Amino acid sequence: MRTLLLLTAATALVPPHTTIRPPSSVGMTAGGLDGTKIFEALECFSQHSGLCVVVKYGGHAMSDERAAECFAQDIVLMQKLGVRPVVVHGGGPQIGDMLKRLNTTSQFIDGLRVTDAATVKVSEMVLCGSINKQISAAISRLGGRALGLSGKDDSLIVADKLVKERLNEKGNVVEIVDLGFVGEPAEVNAKLLNDVLDDGRIPVVAPIAAGRNGETFSVNADTAAGAVAEALKASRLLLLTDVTGVLDANMELIQRITPSSADALVKEGIIKGGMIPKLQTAVQAVNNGCGGAAIVDGRIDHAVLEELFSDEGAGTLVVADDEDEE
Numbered sequence: 001m002r003t004l005l006l007l008t009a010a011t012a013l014v015p016p017h018t019t020i021r022p023p024s025s026v027g028m029t030a031g032g033l034d035g036t037k038i039f040e041a042l043e044c045f046s047q048h049s050g051l052c053v054v055v056k057y058g059g060h061a062m063s064d065e066r067a068a069e070c071f072a073q074d075i076v077l078m079q080k081l082g083v084r085p086v087v088v089h090g091g092g093p094q095i096g097d098m099l100k101r102l103n104t105t106s107q108f109i110d111g112l113r114v115t116d117a118a119t120v121k122v123s124e125m126v127l128c129g130s131i132n133k134q135i136s137a138a139i140s141r142l143g144g145r146a147l148g149l150s151g152k153d154d155s156l157i158v159a160d161k162l163v164k165e166r167l168n169e170k171g172n173v174v175e176i177v178d179l180g181f182v183g184e185p186a187e188v189n190a191k192l193l194n195d196v197l198d199d200g201r202i203p204v205v206a207p208i209a210a211g212r213n214g215e216t217f218s219v220n221a222d223t224a225a226g227a228v229a230e231a232l233k234a235s236r237l238l239l240l241t242d243v244t245g246v247l248d249a250n251m252e253l254i255q256r257i258t259p260s261s262a263d264a265l266v267k268e269g270i271i272k273g274g275m276i277p278k279l280q281t282a283v284q285a286v287n288n289g290c291g292g293a294a295i296v297d298g299r300i301d302h303a304v305l306e307e308l309f310s311d312e313g314a315g316t317l318v319v320a321d322d323e324d325e326e
Contacts, residue, residue, distance in 0.1 A: 003125065003207035007134075018052075018082075018210055019126075022047070023176055031248045032034045033238040044117050046184075049081070049083065050083075051083065051084060051086070051234070051235035051291075051310065052083075052084045052086060052197065052229075052232045052233075052235060053083050053084070053085050053086070053114055053233040053234060053235055053236045053237075053238065054077065054085075054086045054088060054225050054228050054229040054232065054236070054237050054238070055075070055085060055086070055087050055088070055225070055238045055240065055289075055304055056088050056089070056090070056220075056221055056222055056224075056237070056238065056239045056240060057071060057087050057088070057089040057135065057240055058090030058091070058092070058221055058240060058241075058298075059090075059092070059240060059241055059242040059298050060090060061240045061298035061303065062090070062091075062131075062135075063093065065298055067191075067298070067299070068138065069138070070301045070302050070303075071240075071303075071304065072135075072138040072139050072141075072142055072144075072301055073085060073142060073302070074138055074303075074304035074305045075144060075202060076133055076139060076143055076144040076207065076303070077221060077305065078304065078305070079144060079202060080309070081309075083308070084197045085202055085234075086193060086197070086202070086203045086205065086228060086234075087135065087139075087146075087202065087203065087204045087205065088205045088207060088221055088224050088225035088228055088233065089127075089131060089132065089135055089204065089205070089206065089207070089221060090115070090207065090221030090222075091123075091127045091131040091149065091206075092128055093126070093294065094126050094130070094131060095113070095122060095123050095126045096286060098122055098125070098126050099122055099169055101123065104118070104122070106119075109163070109164065109177050109179060110166075111176075111274060111277070112162075112164065112179055112182055112220065113179075113182070113218070113219050114179050114180055115179060115180040115181045115182050116180045116181070117178070117180075118179065119181070119215075120181040120216050120217070121216075122179070122217060122219050123208065123218045124150070124208045124218075126210050127150070127206040127207065127208055127218075128148075128150045128208055128254040129235030131206070132148040132149075132150070132204055132205075132206040135204050136148040136204045139202055141151070141308035144202050144288075145200055145201045145202060146202045146204050147150065147200065147202065147204065148204045148206070149192075149196075149203055149205050149206070150203065150205070150206040150208045151206070151207060151208050151209035151210060151219065151224065152207065152208055152209065152210045152216065153187075153188055153192075154192050156188065156189045156192055156193070156205065156325070157185050157187070157188055157189075157205075157207070157209040157210070157211055157219065157224060157227065157228075158185070158186050158187040158188075158209060158211070158212060159182055159184055159185050159186055159209035159210070159211060159217040159219055160183060160211075161165045161182070161183060161184075161185045161211070161217070162179055162182045162183055162217075163176065163184075164176070164177040164178075164179050165177075174287045179220060181215065181216060181217050181218060182218055182219070182220075183209045183211065183215075183217025183219045184211065184219070184223065185219060185224060185227035185290075187213075187266070188227050188228055188230075188231035188232075189231075190231040190232055193228070193231075193232060194232070200224070205224070205228065207219040207220065207221045207223075207224035207225075207275040209214055209224070219290045220277075222239055222277065222278055222281045223281060225237060225239065225281075226281040226282070226285045226293075229266065229285045229290045229293070230284070230285055230289055230290060233286075233289045233290065234290050234291065234293075235291040235292070236290070236291060236292050236293070236294065236307075236308065237281075237290050237291075237292070237293040238292070238293075238294050238296050238304060238307055238308075239278055239281065239282060239293070239294065239296060240296050240298035240304075241278060241295055241296065241297070241298055241315075241320075242273070242298060242299060243297065243314065244295075244297050245295050245297060245314075245315035245316035246262075246265075246271060246275060246279060246295060246316040247270075247271075247294070247316075248270065249270050250263075253316065254316050254326060255312065255313060255316060255317065256316070256317050257316060257318055257319075258318070258319060258320065258321045258323075259283040259286060259287060259318065259320070259321055259323050260320065262279055262283055262314070265285075266279070268285075278295055279295065280319070281293070282294070282295060282318040285318075286318050286319065287320075288319055290318050292317055293317070294307050294313065294314075294315050294316065294317045294318070295315045295318075295319045296313075296314050296318045297314050297315050300314050303315075319320070
């Protein structure tokens with residue numbers, strides 16, 4: 001059973017009249033606070049205090065009103081507990097809804113939207129002008145000092161055009177697919193983000209990037225979050241998703257995995273489908289200096305706090321190969 005440690009104590013940090021919805025267990029025994037769990041919580045706090053945690057926000061956690069409120073609470077509490085949070089958000093369904101209203105049909109290739117010049121303008125409008133501001137406002141209402149940004153602000157994210165290769169079953173390239181204005185992060189302005197964090201603010205980043213020649217690129221939110229985590233050498237990268245996490249051959253949750261083990265499970269066909277690109281993002285972040293990357297079940301109330309400050313987490317944690325698997 002998951003145990004959210006010290007959430008009851010943390011509630012004292014939020015503004016008056018704010019309702020915190022605790023998970024099923026909050027580090028309490030029948031007689032009061034569990035001392036062992038408090039000690040474990042303090043160890044978790046010390047691991048991340050003063051360090052950066054990058055959270056990719058999307059899926060159910062964004063679309064459900066209750067879950068969205070829990071997410072905003074988590075981000076504010078993280079900061080008050082000494083963590084330096086950075087939010088990178090998606091918005092694919094909202095972009096799709098707007099395109100439908102404009103009578104524009106979306107085409108997807110391997111989960112990526114084909115993005116022409118008109119579509120990237122709609123994506124920028126929805127991500128930067130609507131979703132980004134909603135998230136920033138929700139965090140600010142709870143006492144956080146959120147600052148909405150896009151990847152185009154001060155060249156926060158500079159991207160190159162994504163070259164999408166299609167492979168056959170032998171791993172050979174059989175086709176190069178043109179996705180239009182879909183980008184792959186090439187540079188991240190870590191100084192800008194650190195300046196914002198040093199000022200006590202919470203960066204909320206929309207995954208719209210600047211091209212080297214003045215183009216505007218749409219970037220997959222997981223990929224953008226991974227690039228930001230690498231640039232900041234974050235303590236953790238959390239990828240919120242709508243599944244339990246990475247599952248083994250028996251469909252049981254793998255709570256902790258290394259890049260080499262992940263690669264083996266992909267080759268064996270145990271990990272497949274949409275989980276592969278998420279896992280690849282997590283592995284790349286860990287291999288490039290991030291302290292750990294978790295694929296988190298965003299359907300859980302307070303999933304972010306569960307993952308960072310509980311004994312069992314809320315998904316699958318990817319750690320470097322030189323760390324012992326538990």
